[in-house]
Amino acid sequence: MAENKNRDVAASILPLVGGAANVTSVAHCMTRLRLGLADRSLVQEEALKALPDVMGVVEDDTYQIVLGPGKVARVTPEFEELVNDGKAAAPGPQPPTADALAAQGAELRARQKAKNATPFKLFLRKIANIFVPLIPALIGCGIIAGINGLLINLHWLPGVTPALAAIASGFMALIAVFVGYNTAKEFGGTPILGGAVAAIIVYPGVANIDVFGQTLSPGQGGVLGALGAAVLAVYVEKWCRKWVPEAVDVLVTPTLTVLISGLVTIFGLMFVAGEVSTAIGDGANWLLENTGIFAGAVLGGLFLPLVMLGLHQALIPIHTTLIEQQGYTVLLPILAMAGAGQVGAAIAVYRKLKNNTSIRKTIKSALPAGFLGVGEPLIYGVSLPLGRPFITACVGGAAGGAFIGLFSMLGTQVGSTAIGPSGWALFPLLDGNKGLGVTCAIYAGGLLVGYIVGYLATYYFGFTKEMMVEFNADVDLGESPEAHAEEGPSAPPVTGTPKEPAKV
Known part of the structure; x- marks a missing residue:
């Protein structure tokens, strides 16, 4: 029954990305189905985002469909099989012509690369692809x-x-x-x-x-x-x-x-x-032992913006080096506090916008994943488009990071034996220098601080009076996103597509 469900999800996605003939490559990471597409103009993006199992989409060098951890690993082989079956059954190239597709695809790729592919980000992407x-x-x-x-x-x-x-x-x-x-x-x-x-x-x-x-x-x-x-x-x-x-x-x-x-x-x-x-190992330990509160606040508070800029990938080899040296990375639990601030901010938005059934529905469906450290739905569906709640979520992350940093100054290290999971999902991977019980208690305390501060900062400072008038209404943002944009003419709609995936 589960296999049929996964195949149904794959089958519902395939026609909305242009069919098997439009798919040039299939891969997946922790949460996203990554597709190479010959012609991105064939994607029916709004219909794709409306699918119950799709959390969001990401425009990058590949077209990325956010399905969530666990599910993506099960849907991907089903999707790949459907693509192969579709190509095998196809009689040959279909309209539009190959030349037209190539020209259009080249134009789209050039436009995307000019927008996002700076040399430094391309280098970081290579590093990420290694690890x-x-x-x-x-x-x-x-x-x-x-x-x-x-x-x-x-x-x-x-x-x-x-x-x-x-x-x-x-x-x-x-x-x-x-x-x-x-x-x-x-x-x-x-x-x-x-x-x-x-x-x-x-x-x-x-x-x-x-x-x-x-x-x-x-x-x-x-x-x-x-x-x-x-x-x-x-x-x-x-x-x-x-x-x-x-x-x-x-x-x-x-x-x-x-x-x-x-x-x-x-x-x-x-x-x-x-x-x-x-x-690197000595520097990370010295930083937390001597400036733990400050370092924790900076790392926890700036991690979400780093993700938005794509700079978080530079931390992957550092995490791996620390794990290789001492068995765990002391940085990841602090960075995970960004997700806690995000969850607290989302709960505050839920309570604040009592009349906006669309945003409340998004939050209700995305919070379980948020507690487990999957931040894409809450970031790109709620806080980032609203603007101020994204900032207050960072405040919550800074508070949680400072909490864990304080204990580092007091001699208690909290680390993770692997990278990837966050939130509650990080508990099975926790390790430190003072025993598992103490380590888990400090990490749980950091999450709690992140939740509370993220909630309070968002509830009291996350909305202006104008924003309350604009957003606290019974509307469906998916039908008229232009009416619900963040302050400023270039702000994305609340249900807009993310430009960079976030894993917090």
């Missing part, structure tokens, strides 16, 4: 590590805990290899060569090598070293493809790629990346 595919394994292994720690503390199942430790730690022991593989793939090289060069970093035999008077340690440099080694391997490989004769390319290119990149990795990158990784 995002690793998140499911980080989550699974992190939860298993948490369960194992609980069993050890309770002295339960002593014969099972070593096996769970191996299951939880195996991926992290080899994460550099996966980073190297994904890096080479993302930068246009042969993925397996990137993985091979990155594998040098975790090979136990490097402990027999002295560099700059110091003995290397297996894993030194971590994911940053793996990333650098794989990028180097891509450039060496491309140089070889350009100059090595085709007759011996299959032998010479892989050999030179691994040899040159491997030597540079051993005698340079591992040492440099190790120093940088150590500095």
Whole structure:
């Protein structure tokens, strides 16, 4: 029955994105179905957003349909199968002509890239594409590590805990290899060569090598070293493809790629990346231990704007480095407070706009996902279009971040063993230096502070008198969005499409 439901969702989406012939690629991340489309003008966006299972859509380098965690992983294979079936059944190219589609698609892509694709954002997107595919394994292994720690503390199942430790730690022991593989793939090289060069970093035999008077340690440099080694391997490989004769390319290119990149990795990158990784870990801990309240407020308060600008992707390798170094990232629980402020703000909007059944319906349907850390529906359907509630939501996030930062100054670290989940969904992944009970209590306290401050700030300061007159009416915003825009001529409608996805 569940499979039929997922297939029904896929079947309802497919015709609204132009049918199988219009779909050039299918992928998914934590919450979104990501589609490559030949012609975006064929998308029936309003009808698509009206589907019960669609939380929103995102215009980016791919066309992204927000379905939520769990559901997207089940709908995607069904959708892909329908696309393949549709293309197999199609007799051939259909009107409009291929030339017309290509011209229109090129125009749309150029317009979109000119609008959003700055060099820095493109670089951050590449970094995100390297690490995002690793998140499911980080989550699974992190939860298993948490369960194992609980069993050890309770002295339960002593014969099972070593096996769970191996299951939880195996991926992290080899994460550099996966980073190297994904890096080479993302930068246009042969993925397996990137993985091979990155594998040098975790090979136990490097402990027999002295560099700059110091003995290397297996894993030194971590994911940053793996990333650098794989990028180097891509450039060496491309140089070889350009100059090595085709007759011996299959032998010479892989050999030179691994040899040159491997030597540079051993005698340079591992040492440099190790120093940088150590500095990141020490810097994050020093920041929270000495300026915890201020740092927590800044991180928690600015995370939503960072997401809107696409700059949050720069934090992914930092999180991964911290997890690799000390078993958890101390930054993610603080950043998760942005979601708490968002939830508190949404509840205040719900209570404030008692007559606006459309916004209240959106909030009621989106709040469960918001509590679990999925912020897209509340951000793009409620707070951001309204304007001021987005700012007051950030205030709530700052308060929650300051709360957790305070305890960091007092010597109690709150961390997460994986990246991705937020809100209540982060509880199974929590870890720290003072025991699971204390860690969970502090994190729960931060969420509560975020909810309360986000609610109060929004309820008392989130609306002007003009906004109350404009929005506190019994209307359907989906039918006349132009009548319900935020103050200012360029503000998006309350039910408008997000430009960048947010995961808080």
